[in-house]
Amino acid sequence: MGNPGAGLCARPPERGFPMVFEQIINGLILGSTYSLIALGYTMVYGILEMINFAHGEIYMFGAFTGLWLTLTTNLPFVATFLLASLAAAALGFVIERVAYRPLRRSSRITVLISAIGVSIFLQNLMLIVAGPQTRDFPAKLSIVTWHLPGGVAFTSLQAYILLLVVVLMAGLQLLVQRTKIGQAMRAVAQDREVARLMGIPIDKVISFTFVLGSGLGAVAGIIIGVYFNSVDPLMGMLPGLKGFVAAVLGGIGSIPGAMLGGLILGFAEVAGTIYMSSYKDAIAFCFLVLILLIKPSGILGRSLQEKV
Amino acid sequence: MSAYQQQILILTGINVISALGLSLISGFTGQLSLGHAGFFGVGAYISALLTTKAQLPFALALVVGAFSAGLAGLVVGFPTLRLKGDYLAIATLGFGEIMRVLALNLKITGGPVGIRGIPHSTWPSTVILLAVLAYLLLKKLIDSHVGKTFIAVREDETAAEAMGLDTARVKISAFVIGAIYAGVAGGLYAHYIRYINPSILGFMKSIEILCMVVLGGMGSLPGTVAGTVILTVTPELLRSVSPLISQYRQVIYGVLLIVLMLCRPQGLFGGATYKRERHVPAWKLWGRRESANDIAQR
Amino acid sequence: MTLLNADSISLSFGGVAALSDVSLAIQPGEVHSLIGPNGAGKTTMFNVVTCIYRPQCGTLTFRGENIIGLKPHQVTKMGMARTFQNIRLFGSMTVLDNVIVAACCRSTTGPLSAMLGTPGMKREAQKFREKALNLLEFIGLSEHAEDVASSLPYGLQRRLEIARALATDPELILLDEPTAGMNDAETMQLIQLIAEIRNTGKAVLLIEHDMKVVMNVSDKITVLDRGKKIAEGPPSLVAKDPAVIKAYLGQEL
Numbered sequence: 001m002g003n004p005g006a007g008l009c010a011r012p013p014e015r016g017f018p019m020v021f022e023q024i025i026n027g028l029i030l031g032s033t034y035s036l037i038a039l040g041y042t043m044v045y046g047i048l049e050m051i052n053f054a055h056g057e058i059y060m061f062g063a064f065t066g067l068w069l070t071l072t073t074n075l076p077f078v079a080t081f082l083l084a085s086l087a088a089a090a091l092g093f094v095i096e097r098v099a100y101r102p103l104r105r106s107s108r109i110t111v112l113i114s115a116i117g118v119s120i121f122l123q124n125l126m127l128i129v130a131g132p133q134t135r136d137f138p139a140k141l142s143i144v145t146w147h148l149p150g151g152v153a154f155t156s157l158q159a160y161i162l163l164l165v166v167v168l169m170a171g172l173q174l175l176v177q178r179t180k181i182g183q184a185m186r187a188v189a190q191d192r193e194v195a196r197l198m199g200i201p202i203d204k205v206i207s208f209t210f211v212l213g214s215g216l217g218a219v220a221g222i223i224i225g226v227y228f229n230s231v232d233p234l235m236g237m238l239p240g241l242k243g244f245v246a247a248v249l250g251g252i253g254s255i256p257g258a259m260l261g262g263l264i265l266g267f268a269e270v271a272g273t274i275y276m277s278s279y280k281d282a283i284a285f286c287f288l289v290l291i292l293l294i295k296p297s298g299i300l301g302r303s304l305q306e307k308v
Numbered sequence: 309m310s311a312y313q314q315q316i317l318i319l320t321g322i323n324v325i326s327a328l329g330l331s332l333i334s335g336f337t338g339q340l341s342l343g344h345a346g347f348f349g350v351g352a353y354i355s356a357l358l359t360t361k362a363q364l365p366f367a368l369a370l371v372v373g374a375f376s377a378g379l380a381g382l383v384v385g386f387p388t389l390r391l392k393g394d395y396l397a398i399a400t401l402g403f404g405e406i407m408r409v410l411a412l413n414l415k416i417t418g419g420p421v422g423i424r425g426i427p428h429s430t431w432p433s434t435v436i437l438l439a440v441l442a443y444l445l446l447k448k449l450i451d452s453h454v455g456k457t458f459i460a461v462r463e464d465e466t467a468a469e470a471m472g473l474d475t476a477r478v479k480i481s482a483f484v485i486g487a488i489y490a491g492v493a494g495g496l497y498a499h500y501i502r503y504i505n506p507s508i509l510g511f512m513k514s515i516e517i518l519c520m521v522v523l524g525g526m527g528s529l530p531g532t533v534a535g536t537v538i539l540t541v542t543p544e545l546l547r548s549v550s551p552l553i554s555q556y557r558q559v560i561y562g563v564l565l566i567v568l569m570l571c572r573p574q575g576l577f578g579g580a581t582y583k584r585e586r587h588v589p590a591w592k593l594w595g596r597r598e599s600a601n602d603i604a605q606r
Numbered sequence: 607m608t609l610l611n612a613d614s615i616s617l618s619f620g621g622v623a624a625l626s627d628v629s630l631a632i633q634p635g636e637v638h639s640l641i642g643p644n645g646a647g648k649t650t651m652f653n654v655v656t657c658i659y660r661p662q663c664g665t666l667t668f669r670g671e672n673i674i675g676l677k678p679h680q681v682t683k684m685g686m687a688r689t690f691q692n693i694r695l696f697g698s699m700t701v702l703d704n705v706i707v708a709a710c711c712r713s714t715t716g717p718l719s720a721m722l723g724t725p726g727m728k729r730e731a732q733k734f735r736e737k738a739l740n741l742l743e744f745i746g747l748s749e750h751a752e753d754v755a756s757s758l759p760y761g762l763q764r765r766l767e768i769a770r771a772l773a774t775d776p777e778l779i780l781l782d783e784p785t786a787g788m789n790d791a792e793t794m795q796l797i798q799l800i801a802e803i804r805n806t807g808k809a810v811l812l813i814e815h816d817m818k819v820v821m822n823v824s825d826k827i828t829v830l831d832r833g834k835k836i837a838e839g840p841p842s843l844v845a846k847d848p849a850v851i852k853a854y855l856g857q858e859l
Binding site for chain 3: 445446448449452453454455456457459460463464466467468469470471472473474475476481485527
Binding site: 050051099102109110111112113116117118119121122123124127128237241244245248278279281282284285286289292296 | 397
């Protein structure tokens with residue numbers, strides 16, 4: 001089973017402040033990858049009201065493509081990142097065209113089952129193509145470790161990751177709020193029928209949303225692959241589900257909500273790793289049940305009453 | 309009958325019982341459940357613990373296991389009442405995962421190793437008898453006026469509620485009965501294979517059962533049985549043709565789900581589809597732009 | 607005693623007021639119409655009364671009991687049934703089964719008895735079946751009893767919705783635009799049907815755009831405009847009310 005955070009247990013726990021600091025960094029990184037995954041879910045849900053169940057597999061595909069490019073080419077790491085994200089974006093585009101778009105008239109459950117089919121297909125195809133074993137992901141980066149006063153260590157890899165996530169999130173926020181395509185996305189999310197009447201090319205906007213979400217998912221996959229130095233065909237399943245939980249937690253359909261939900265979940269899991277590591281994977285689902293019982297619209301979500 | 313044929317027969321029977329349970333929850337009541345293996349596992353673990361640790365007779369252990377699964381169905385049913393469609397599906401999936409994590413970590417369930425040395429008590433006659441009984445009871449329910457209230461919830465929950473049906477109760481009933489079915493199947497399985505571990509609670513197991521129900525047709529009892537037989541027997545037959553097939557089995561499951569949803573969402577023996585009548589096969593819509601009418605129909 | 611009493615009901619969605627301070631009282635056995643331009647809040651009022659929406663302010667009693675906070679099925683069991691503007695039948699079921707399901711509102715049989723086929727369950731099944739057949743007779747759908755509900759023509763689907771609502775034994779039946787999409791002949795039949803329902807002693811709350819129907823059948827009319835009540839009274843008075851004429855400006859009453 002895909003298991004980001006497995007590496008967390010492997011590190012010998014240090015005592016006192018250094019340990020707390022390290023766990024905060026771990027929580028930030030894990031949380032921000034959940035946020036990146038959650039963004040893919042939340043944008044698609046906002047526009048189509050469907051759970052793209054195959055999103056976790058796009059994340060896995062991104063990580064594998066990144067690994068493959070690293071192993072077979074001499075491209076700089078940044079280019080690897082970019083190309084892998086593009087490949088995942090293309091995959092997202094194809095999935096929407098083949099498995100979701102023809103079902104836009106169908107009930108939500110039909111689409112969900114189709115999405116589950118895509119997920120199982122990709123997962124098991126990768127199992128056959130790449131084999132079930134977990135692989136190392138040697139990033140072509142020179143990693144420096146900085147030792148700060150108080151016994152605190154901080155690596156350049158961690159810095160890169162956090163920087164990248166901040167840049168991506170800020171960029172996404174700008175894209176959605178300031179650009180024409182972002183405006184179109186918001187319009188379609190608000191009311192597809194009205195958006196269509198206004199002459200917004202709905203199909204293009206939906207495709208773009210899938211492309212964008214898939215690209216972000218792939219970035220998350222590579223980050224996790226590099227940070228925990230492990231990639232395997234089933235790695236997308238749990239983070240995929242947890243990304244969804246993060247999206248629900250923050251308020252599905254809300255972009256800041258996805259960011260917040262991811263961080264909360266990341267920190268909760270890191271805390272869980274310390275106190276009850278073997279039940280770590282159950283934390284997300286307990287969160288899910290709790291949030292759905294207390295505030296189903298999520299922390300930053302709008303509450304909606306069903307139209308009758 | 310050869311031992312191999314007997315094995316296929318027994319596994320088919322067990323899957324039929326489990327799939328009938330899911331058919332009630334998802335096919336007839338319209339509540340997509342992705343955690344059916346969780347109920348199956350509860351039945352398997354509880355009954356196996358009772359026969360191995362408490363030396364209870366098999367029949368009693370089977371009943372207790374089934375009711376424990378039913379209890380789990382009740383527990384899952386309550387929080388999921390507020391959830392619809394996709395949310396419910398994810399929550400049931402979460403339930404299955406929580407069950408798996410529990411089985412993996414608890415001492416009494418034997419952790420990753422599971423439970424070994426379960427007495428062999430499941431015989432072909434037991435399975436056939438119980439499968440037939442399970443079918444007949446469910447048929448009786450579905451054909452009755454009470455059964456129609458389940459279908460009404462699937463067809464239009466708001467309208468069902470407005471017609472004075474306690475839809476919450478209907479949904480919980482479906483979960484409890486469906487879970488009991490899965491629990492019986494799990495108990496039979498444990499006492500046939502004689503060894504269980506947390507992998508029987510895996511998400512893929514839930515999907516396998518779901519595929520059987522969807523293939524045969526949501527909301528069709530004969531369809532459920534046919535789908536189960538096809539998906540249990542075919543891989544075995546193909547295995548003897550080429551060993552590669554079993555490797556591709558789950559890839560095929562994936563493709564099967566997509567193709568079915570695109571071309572025949574009502575399944576092979578098509579009972580009712582989920583809402584939206586006048587179904588145009590989705591492949592005819594490929595590359596087609598969405599019209600205002602499509603949106604209006606949502 | 608007043609059958610349904612809604613007092614000062616207010617409800618807003620995301621800051622937009624759908625209903626503000628609307629009161630409505632329905633007496634047993636009367637036909638009460640709720641009219642107003644599109645978006646006036648008529649269907650929202652229906653959804654509040656049937657407990658699908660919960661109002662933010664106001665009180666709501668049915669047969670003297672508070673019903674705010676109850677679930678829709680509980681209100682239906684108390685004797686209030688409704689139809690939907692955008693027909694919501696159980697599409698894949700037969701016409702007869704649609705009505706039988708609604709009769710199950712008064713069912714005392716659980717799933718276990720149904721599985722075992724107990725004599726009590728069989729008696730109940732027989733009872734509901736007869737009741738449903740009688741209702742189909744009353745509403746004029748007997749010959750379609752075994753048809754699939756979604757295959758019926760539009761006008762008959764509307765009638766089936768009414769039969770289904772009647773199967774729950776209501777004291778008050780709420781009809782949401784029952785003549786929408788009907789031709790003249792069908793509309794005339796519907797006016798007759800409403801009169802017959804009234805003759806059985808049931809009260810009717812009617813949302814309707816067709817003024818011919820409203821003026822024909824109503825004992826009392828309440829007019830909503832943009833979430834507010836602007837007039838109330840017998841048809842003859844409401845038709846002359848300047849506020850109503852203004853709201854309907856350009857439309858013939």
